Amino acid sequence: MAEAPFKPRDLGAHPPPFYPDYRSTHFRAPSHALLHYAPTATEMAGPVFGQGMLGADDDDLIVNYAAAGQAALGPRILVHGVLRDQDARPMPGKLIEVWQANAGGRYRHKKDGYLAPLDPNFGGCGRCVTGPDGTYSFRTIQPGPYPWPNGGNDWRPAHIHFSVFGDGFAQRLITQMYFEGDPHIALCPIVQSIPDPKGIDTLVARLDMGQTVPMDIRAYRFDITLRGRDATYFENFKDGT
Amino acid sequence: MKETPSQTAGPYVHIGCVPRFAGLRGMYDGQDLGAEMITGEVAGTRISFIGAVYDGEGAPVTDAMVEIWQAAPDGTFSPEGFTSWGRQPADAQGAFRFETLKPGAMGAQAPHILVWIVARGIGLGLTTRAYFADEDNSSDPVYQRAGSRAQTLVARAVEGGYHLDIHLQGPKETVFFDV
Numbered sequence: 001m002a003e004a005p006f007k008p009r010d011l012g013a014h015p016p017p018f019y020p021d022y023r024s025t026h027f028r029a030p031s032h033a034l035l036h037y038a039p040t041a042t043e044m045a046g047p048v049f050g051q052g053m054l055g056a057d058d059d060d061l062i063v064n065y066a067a068a069g070q071a072a073l074g075p076r077i078l079v080h081g082v083l084r085d086q087d088a089r090p091m092p093g094k095l096i097e098v099w100q101a102n103a104g105g106r107y108r109h110k111k112d113g114y115l116a117p118l119d120p121n122f123g124g125c126g127r128c129v130t131g132p133d134g135t136y137s138f139r140t141i142q143p144g145p146y147p148w149p150n151g152g153n154d155w156r157p158a159h160i161h162f163s164v165f166g167d168g169f170a171q172r173l174i175t176q177m178y179f180e181g182d183p184h185i186a187l188c189p190i191v192q193s194i195p196d197p198k199g200i201d202t203l204v205a206r207l208d209m210g211q212t213v214p215m216d217i218r219a220y221r222f223d224i225t226l227r228g229r230d231a232t233y234f235e236n237f238k239d240g241t
Numbered sequence: 242m243k244e245t246p247s248q249t250a251g252p253y254v255h256i257g258c259v260p261r262f263a264g265l266r267g268m269y270d271g272q273d274l275g276a277e278m279i280t281g282e283v284a285g286t287r288i289s290f291i292g293a294v295y296d297g298e299g300a301p302v303t304d305a306m307v308e309i310w311q312a313a314p315d316g317t318f319s320p321e322g323f324t325s326w327g328r329q330p331a332d333a334q335g336a337f338r339f340e341t342l343k344p345g346a347m348g349a350q351a352p353h354i355l356v357w358i359v360a361r362g363i364g365l366g367l368t369t370r371a372y373f374a375d376e377d378n379s380s381d382p383v384y385q386r387a388g389s390r391a392q393t394l395v396a397r398a399v400e401g402g403y404h405l406d407i408h409l410q411g412p413k414e415t416v417f418f419d420v
Contacts, residue, residue, distance in 0.1 A: 008419075009244065009419060010243065010244065011365075011419060013243055013244060013246055014246050014247045014364060014365040015246070015247065015248070015249070015364030015365060016364065017363075017364065017365070019364065022249075022362070022364075023362075024249075024361045024362030025362045025363075025364065026297075026362075027296040027297035027298050027300070027362075027409075027410060028296050028297070028302065028360065028361075028362035028363055028409045028410065029297075029362070029409070029410060030367070030409060030410055030414055030415075030417050031297075031410055031411075031414060032390075032414060032416070032417075034417050034418055034419035035386055035387060035416060035417070035418050035419065036418070036419045036420070037382070037383055037386050037418060037419075037420055038420070039420055040347075040350060040382075040383065040420075041347055041348070041350070042310065042311075042312070042347070042350070042353070042355050043355065043420050045310075045318045045319075045325075046310065046326070047310070047319065047324065047325065047326035048319065053274075055269065055270065058269065064268070065265065065267075065268065084242075085242075086242045086243065086244060087242070088242055097257050097258060097274075098257060099253065099254070099256045099257025099258075107253045107256060108256060108263075108264075108265060109252075109253045109255070109256055109263060110264065111252065111253075111304075112253065123256075123260070123265045123268055124256050124257075124265075125256050125257045125260050125265065125268060127269075161248075161250065161251060161253075161254070161257055163250075163254075163257060163258060169310045169355060169357070170420055172308075172357060172366060173244075173245060173247060173366075174247060174248070174249075174250045174254075174359055174366055175245055175246065175247050175248045176248040176249075176251075190248060190249060190364075191248075193364055194246045194248075196246075198243075199243065199246040200246070202243070202245055202246065203245070203246060203248070224245050225242050225243065225244055225245045226244060226245070227244050228242070
């Protein structure tokens with residue numbers, strides 16, 4: 001028996017396609033409203049990944065691009081949290097991919113020409129798979145804020161990009177994690193395009209002294225919530241429709 | 242509990258999702274996840290699914306990442322030898338290419354490929370579908386949902402496969418779904 005279909009997505013909880021203060025939306029936002037349909041067998045299913053695909057240092061950005069015996073520059077942090085659905089069910093075995101700028105705010109990308117130098121020992125990507133209890137963690141360095149072309153004096157808050165898979169493709173999500181106390185959060189149109197301040201707050205990772213390792217690495221906690229299931233579902237879901 | 246809000250994948254999604262393409266030497270053993278969809282012997286028609294992503298001014302969206310999710314030729318997902326899932330970057334011309342198998346029909350649904358696009362300037366990943374010009378799509382419920390704009394979902398047959406351009410905005414704007 002198939003599991004209950006996903007709840008409808010609350011589009012009002014996400015950035016609108018067109019947001020005037022975020023210039024890149026101007027020619028990339030569809031003009032038509034999204035057309036709704038209930039998830040079919042296609043959207044209820046999705047790719048399955050496992051721990052077996054991971055290399056030893058995939059979840060350690062401090063060393064996964066570094067020369068032997070070297071390490072990336074910057075404040076050492078452990079980012080961790082739980083992946084669950086809207087019904088608070090932990091989601092085990094799910095792939096989380098991350099990417100970010102280095103400690104100076106520079107990406108290892110041919111189109112990033114920011115003044116801050118590349119760190120030869122930092123690539124800026126990593127990945128992990130959630131454990132049986134839905135938890136995940138990776139080690140990295142705290143990225144720096146950086147300026148970006150948006151028509152004014154725009155600086156991104158320090159952030160880490162997250163790509164997350166669920167059980168079904170309808171749960172697919174890409175988002176960004178920010179850091180508690182960063183004054184750029186309130187100034188950034190990409191962040192502020194999220195309509196609900198409470199929604200923004202869920203993207204702000206908290207310093208977690210409980211998981212901080214003395215004399216080693218500080219911890220930040222960031223929990224992620226994917227779409228839940230429709231509680232009114234009985235057994236009327238038909239395959240293929 | 243509310244779903245975590247989406248944020249744009251930004252201009253550098255290729256670093257995180259297709260690091261080999263982005264030039265990060267040696268990451269993940271030099272393999273970009275989702276690059277290979279056909280991993281064994283599976284009966285069916287091999288196709289190239291190609292196209293490009295354009296913005297409202299007709300400029301190629303070179304920082305896009307495209308993922309597809311589709312049934313195998315037998316109408317099931319991820320059978321032995323076929324992942325059903327692919328991921329490709331848009332290149333300097335905004336173009337993408339998947340080497341895959343033509344999907345089979347599933348019940349009332351005509352053969353189709355779910356297509357998901359993220360990029361700078363896209364706050365919530367855009368979902369659309371590719372249908373096939375040489376199939377009868379008329380009774381497919383999602384195709385019907387697209388109404389008079391359904392032709393934007395139809396990939397045309399080309400040598401070795403099918404071609405579908407995706408227009409984020411403008412007179413040829415692709416139908417995008419909330420699903």
